[in-house]
Amino acid sequence: MNEILINCDQAIFTSLRGTMGEGYRIVACSKGLKPEEKQAITRLSPSQDALCLSPSDEKTFDPSKVCAAYYPLPGGRLCVALSCYAGAEHTGRGGHRAYTHNLILTEEQFASCAYNPFHVIRAMISAGMNTPQLSPPQNLSVVDLRVKLATSGNLGKRDPGMCSIPVLRFLLNAMLASRHVVGNVAARWLETAEMVLLGVPGPMRAQLSMGAGLKFSVGRSHHLQLLQDATTGTKTRATGQHSDYIDGCGAAAPATPASAWLTLVERMWNQGDWAYLSHRTSKPFQDAGPESRERLARWYQCIDDAANMELTKLLAVAAEHFAPRKDPIEGEIVGELLAGIQRELLRRLNVETWPNVFKTWSPLLAQWRRSDVGFTWSTPLVEAVFRSALRNDPAAAGALVMDMTRHSTGESHEQDRREMVEGALMQLVKWAEGASDEQITPMRRVVDSLRTHRPACPLSKRLLERCAPKTPVMARR
Secondary structure, eight states: OOEEEEEEEEEEEEEOOSTTOSSEEEEEEETTOOHHHHHHHHHHSOOTTOBSOOOSSTTOOOTTOOEEEEEEOTTSOEEEEEEEEEEEOTTSSOSEEEEEEEEEEOHHHHHHTTTOHHHHHHHHHHTTTTSOOSSOOSEEOOEEEEEEOOOOTTTTOOOTTSOOHHHHHHHHHHHHTTOOEEEEOSSOHHHHHHHHHTTSOHHHHTTOOEEESBOOOGGGOOSEEEEOOTTOHHHHHHHHTTOEEEETTTSOOOOOOOOHHHHHHHHHHHHTOHHHHHHHHOSOOSOOSHHHHHHHHHHHHHHHHGGGSOHHHHHHHHHTTOSOOSSHHHHHHHHHHHHHHHHHHHHHHTTSOHHHHHTTHHHHHHHHHHOHHHHHHHHHHHHHHHHHHHHHOHHHHHHHHHHHHTOOOOSTTHHHHHHHHHHHHHHHHHHHHHSOHHHHHHHHHHHTTHHHHOTTOHHHHHHHHHHSOOOOOOOOO
């Protein structure tokens, strides 16, 4: 699904003259807003000159220049806020009037937006919510918003205002630890914030908050705050509030701890495949804690590294993941891992030399016999190994069939196993009946065990008859 429709309560926060007087407040909202939600929006919305924007003329504003925030509200809903300047401050105090349009989403709506507030922000801009309404009706209707589930085309675009990857990693590490972090970024706050946010597991994002392009305020603190701090005065105030601070405009980033999850996200940042990064991190994980993140990252790493693993290593990794998963999302990722390993094995079993292919036989046969899951997954691989043997060393193919006939498990797939053996025997019979006596000789000692294991099988009898030594004809005297 590339687009969804959500119905949201809304609120406008700015400074207008009216019957309620002057000053910054919620000047209009829909009826569904609760008092405690209004209080939170009032506390966390920017006021006069609080945006890191520089309009060229106090009497005008540039709708393309926006700032944004999102944060959880009391009661479980979330607020996504789009801020801009709406001309000069009308009170005569000087400076620029801040204007913020707020949409309120349920947790379910946030999840349906792939846990990405920037999908909502882009939809708000498309709907014209970055154009200030300076004479709004006091009671606003519920908004029907069409949200496209696509990442910005500007993500990762390198320019002088873009943070380095080590800085992004530092910011992400703080977010994953639920610490507050302030980043001094020259420009492109929204794109930078989205890049960082895509490194956070989806459900965890609903518990965090973000401000992009908003000047630092002790009363308006967010987990991630990206802003322009030309004087670096923010550093003193931020660290005084126990927030991490990093200068993303040139200073080297402090080292972050070793982490499979951080390494995974960093690799995908470097690749610039934002849609795939979102696909991996924006799932509805039941557990997004540190141990779960590391486990998920290792699975994704195996998926990405499959082409570089040895054949036997691929089989060993697969064998570790046949057990069912209680978490359906983890089961989905493990399924992707097993499918990827199977595809890579099939590709290489069809092109590798027979000695290399043969190395996979013992572990593969063990998986084929061990369980129903192992049987289903390994069956096409067993068939691929047999085909390789038949092409390169028919006697070895005969030995493989003998291995298969000697191991009866009695499980639910036993009939399927018997049918596979029958199919392999048929291929051997066809080969033998077209082979020369010289080619048949190595096969004789291999298939003799069929007399014991499959004495009544018609295919066994045909193969044994073809492989039987011919009685020499006695010369007449």
